[in-house]
Amino acid sequence: MSHEKEDKKMYNKGEVITGIVIFLIIFTFPFWYNMGKATPVPEPVLTEKAKAAVECVEPKAYMKTEHMQVLDSWRSSVVRNTNRIYINKSGNKEFEMSLSNGCLDCHSNKAEFCDKCHTYASVSPYCWDCHIDNPKEK
Amino acid sequence: MENSRRNFLKIAGISALGLTTTPVLDAFAVDIDTLLVKPIDAAPKENALTAKRWGMVIDTRKIKSEHDLEPMIAACNKIHNIPVLENKRHEIKWIWEEEFKHAFPTLEHEFVNERIEHLPFLVLCNQCKDAPCVRACPTKATFKREDGIVMMDFHRCIGCRFCMAACPYGSRNFNFRDPRPFIKETNKKFPTRMKGVVEKCNFCAERLAVGLQPACVEASNGIMIFGDLENPESQVRHLLKTNYTIRRKVALGTGPSIYYIV
Amino acid sequence: MLELALKGSKKYYGWIAVLLTIIGIGVGCYLWQLSFGLGLTGMSRDVSWGFYIAQFTFLVGVAASAVMLVLPYYLHHYKAFGKITILGEFLAVSAVSMCLLFIIADLGQPMRALNVILYPTPNSILFWDMIVLNGYLFLNIIIGWQVLQGERNGVAPPKWVKILIYISIPWAVSIHTVTAFLYCGLPGRGFWLTAILAPRFLASAFAAGPAFLILLCLLVRKLTKFDPGKEPIQTLAKIVTYGILLNVFFLLCEVFVVFYSKIPEHMDHMTYLYAGLHGHGVLVPWMWASVALMVISIILLINPATRKKEGILMIACICVFCGTWIDKGLGMISGGFVPSPLHHITEYVPSMPEIAITLGVYAVGFLVLTILYKIATTVKEQLQGV
Numbered sequence: 165m166s167h168e169k170e171d172k173k174m175y176n177k178g179e180v181i182t183g184i185v186i187f188l189i190i191f192t193f194p195f196w197y198n199m200g201k202a203t204p205v206p207e208p209v210l211t212e213k214a215k216a217a218v219e220c221v222e223p224k225a226y227m228k229t230e231h232m233q234v235l236d237s238w239r240s241s242v243v244r245n246t247n248r249i250y251i252n253k254s255g256n257k258e259f260e261m262s263l264s265n266g267c268l269d270c271h272s273n274k275a276e277f278c279d280k281c282h283t284y285a286s287v288s289p290y291c292w293d294c295h296i297d298n299p300k301e302k
Numbered sequence: 303m304e305n306s307r308r309n310f311l312k313i314a315g316i317s318a319l320g321l322t323t324t325p326v327l328d329a330f331a332v333d334i335d336t337l338l339v340k341p342i343d344a345a346p347k348e349n350a351l352t353a354k355r356w357g358m359v360i361d362t363r364k365i366k367s368e369h370d371l372e373p374m375i376a377a378c379n380k381i382h383n384i385p386v387l388e389n390k391r392h393e394i395k396w397i398w399e400e401e402f403k404h405a406f407p408t409l410e411h412e413f414v415n416e417r418i419e420h421l422p423f424l425v426l427c428n429q430c431k432d433a434p435c436v437r438a439c440p441t442k443a444t445f446k447r448e449d450g451i452v453m454m455d456f457h458r459c460i461g462c463r464f465c466m467a468a469c470p471y472g473s474r475n476f477n478f479r480d481p482r483p484f485i486k487e488t489n490k491k492f493p494t495r496m497k498g499v500v501e502k503c504n505f506c507a508e509r510l511a512v513g514l515q516p517a518c519v520e521a522s523n524g525i526m527i528f529g530d531l532e533n534p535e536s537q538v539r540h541l542l543k544t545n546y547t548i549r550r551k552v553a554l555g556t557g558p559s560i561y562y563i564v
Numbered sequence: 565m566l567e568l569a570l571k572g573s574k575k576y577y578g579w580i581a582v583l584l585t586i587i588g589i590g591v592g593c594y595l596w597q598l599s600f601g602l603g604l605t606g607m608s609r610d611v612s613w614g615f616y617i618a619q620f621t622f623l624v625g626v627a628a629s630a631v632m633l634v635l636p637y638y639l640h641h642y643k644a645f646g647k648i649t650i651l652g653e654f655l656a657v658s659a660v661s662m663c664l665l666f667i668i669a670d671l672g673q674p675m676r677a678l679n680v681i682l683y684p685t686p687n688s689i690l691f692w693d694m695i696v697l698n699g700y701l702f703l704n705i706i707i708g709w710q711v712l713q714g715e716r717n718g719v720a721p722p723k724w725v726k727i728l729i730y731i732s733i734p735w736a737v738s739i740h741t742v743t744a745f746l747y748c749g750l751p752g753r754g755f756w757l758t759a760i761l762a763p764r765f766l767a768s769a770f771a772a773g774p775a776f777l778i779l780l781c782l783l784v785r786k787l788t789k790f791d792p793g794k795e796p797i798q799t800l801a802k803i804v805t806y807g808i809l810l811n812v813f814f815l816l817c818e819v820f821v822v823f824y825s826k827i828p829e830h831m832d833h834m835t836y837l838y839a840g841l842h843g844h845g846v847l848v849p850w851m852w853a854s855v856a857l858m859v860i861s862i863i864l865l866i867n868p869a870t871r872k873k874e875g876i877l878m879i880a881c882i883c884v885f886c887g888t889w890i891d892k893g894l895g896m897i898s899g900g901f902v903p904s905p906l907h908h909i910t911e912y913v914p915s916m917p918e919i920a921i922t923l924g925v926y927a928v929g930f931l932v933l934t935i936l937y938k939i940a941t942t943v944k945e946q947l948q949g950v
């Protein structure tokens with residue numbers, strides 16, 4: 165029962181192995197390119213005004229995970245349905261729906277608040293292409 | 303062997319399709335615009351101005367020269383962050399001045415009265431009752447609001463410029479490049495726009511929502527009157543009853559909401 | 565069957581390399597356009613559609629012309645076209661791909677293109693255009709592939725392909741009608757607001773498409789061992805003749821309506837194109853060149869003696885293609901936008917980056933065409949036993 169060497173021959177060995185190596189290099193790019201650049205989980209900084217308000221539009225945990233959906237609903241409501249007042253889920257507070265003049269009114273420190281997490285998560289929302297990101301500055 | 307594997311895959315595919323039918327059909331029972339967005343509890347501001355159909359009357363008898371038009375144009379440009387682009391091909395203008403023969407090409411003739419011939423006319427989006435741009439837009443990024451305003455949803459616009467081809471009045475503008483470097487003084491209360499979207503006069507919807515008149519009307523010193531065309535008691539309706547007015551390209555059936563007393 | 569496109573002569577690889585280079589330059593310019601904005605093109609507030617949409621409009625016509633092979637063969641059993649319907653279907657795939665790429669290249673916010681599907685708007689013709697173009701693309705890919713594969717394996721294609729083929733016939737007419745409806749329903753653009761726009765589009769499509777197909781058949785005969793045959797080429801030539809005659813006739817109808825009624829607003833657009841208006845006339849030499857090319861092609865095609873000589877036929881087809889391209893690709897768009905609805909004149913000339921991106925998209929189309937034709941002709945060659 166001796167096997168002929170031809171049965172176990174790998175066709176195009178050179179090209180296939182080269183291809184696999186190149187594939188692995190490209191596939192693992194994010195790992196070795198960012199070696200040594202690990203940063204700790206960011207802590208966004210609250211302004212005095214934000215701290216004084218105690219609670220945001222919705223509870224912190226909800227805002228953390230859903231703020232994009234909230235903003236999405238807000239823009240649909242303001243632009244398409246002419247409604248500018250938001251009644252929060254617990255029904256006890258009303259807010260004027262505006263990114264630059266509402267959210268950023270309290271959280272006027274975008275670089276220390278919004279950007280801290282966005283940069284860490286490598287997210288660049290294009291809201292700021294249009295919406296003013298420094299409403300309090302002159 | 304081959305056949306039954308093929309049959310298995312066919313049945314699997316049809317089952318998967320069948321399982322998704324019900325949720326998809328359920329979803330389509332809802333208006334597609336709200337399907338993709340979380341529903342929220344919202345209301346208009348108490349002092350918001352409302353109407354069934356906003357319209358405007360411009361009394362051209364009160365206009366003596368183009369200087370009378372400058373405050374209106376400047377007010378709009380300032381609060382809406384209108385960029386000033388040197389390249390005329392890329393210019394953005396929500397409200398501007400045109401000669402009679404350009405504003406009313408269908409009324410132009412060789413014996414036009416001298417005052418009218420040299421009078422600077424203020425032109426802006428006509429907020430048409432039956433707007434061809436709304437008909438043309440493939441994403442409803444331009445849409446007719448309940449109060450009659452033809453609104454732009456900059457978030458949804460894909461920049462196809464079909465609305466610009468459809469507009470019979472040349473009221474629409476496209477951001478051929480990023481407008482921010484060309485804005486002289488930014489109004490922090492209003493967003494700028496980004497490159498690649500279409501924009502036009504929005505009848506100051508953001509001011510109406512907080513109980514203010516449009517900026518051009520406020521700055522016009524009585525030349526422009528704004529009101530609800532569907533309200534027989536409104537000032538605009540009164541002016542239309544007592545004065546002869548013309549509108550641009552009426553024969554096209556678009557139903558423009560801007561009336562000019564000549 | 566795709567592997568058939570991987571092996572070819574040195575000329576084949578050279579051609580692919582040239583196409584990839586042009587595509588590379590196009591992609592580079594497109595990235596520039598993405599970051600700068602559409603201000604990189606020659607378009608303006610008054611002329612808001614330009615070269616990209618013009619090419620899309622022209623190529624929809626070329627794509628529709630596949631029906632000129634499919635209809636006679638499948639509905640009327642005209643056997644001579646049997647060998648080359650695949651060439652028509654693959655040309656349609658290449659042309660529609662280019663159409664879709666041109667539309668994407670023209671969008672101000674291409675990353676939002678899916679909004680047309682997420683927010684369906686049946687009152688917008690662009691919505692229907694998206695549906696018919698994509699539908700036609702898939703129809704032709706599936707039909708072409710199935711028929712070719714069947715031929716290669718010596719069996720008839722599955723029965724459901726026949727149904728798709730029958731659907732593709734009115735669908736081909738619909739893609740160009742819907743594209744014409746984009747233009748002819750706009751109340752503010754008098755130049756386009758004519759009932760004859762859709763028929764004119766179809767006439768010029770059935771002239772330009774089959775003309776290009778004839779050129780491709782002659783090329784295929786020269787470069788491969790597959791010979792489409794003399795008869796199909798002659799029949800196509802007759803179709804081109806009627807197509808270009810109708811196109812010129814429709815153009816003359818438009819000229820009559822405009823200049824006999826003497827409505828100034830309507831005359832202005834034609835005058836701008838063919839004589840210049842208020843000192844602006846950058847397109848005038850082009851429009852007259854188009855007329856000359858179309859007339860020359862008619863003279864060459866109407867006379868059977870010249871039509872039957874394939875060398876002259878080739879020249880006639882080039883004239884038809886170039887003449888209709890100028891007419892639809894340059895004249896129609898600018899004519900609609902100039903003068904503007906306020907009677908201002910802003911001329912449009914494409915910019916260099918715009919032309920580079922256009923050539924890049926054409927190169928993609930030619931790449932698709934090359935690969936598909938390589939597969940089709942290789943299969944046919946293998947069947948011939950060569």
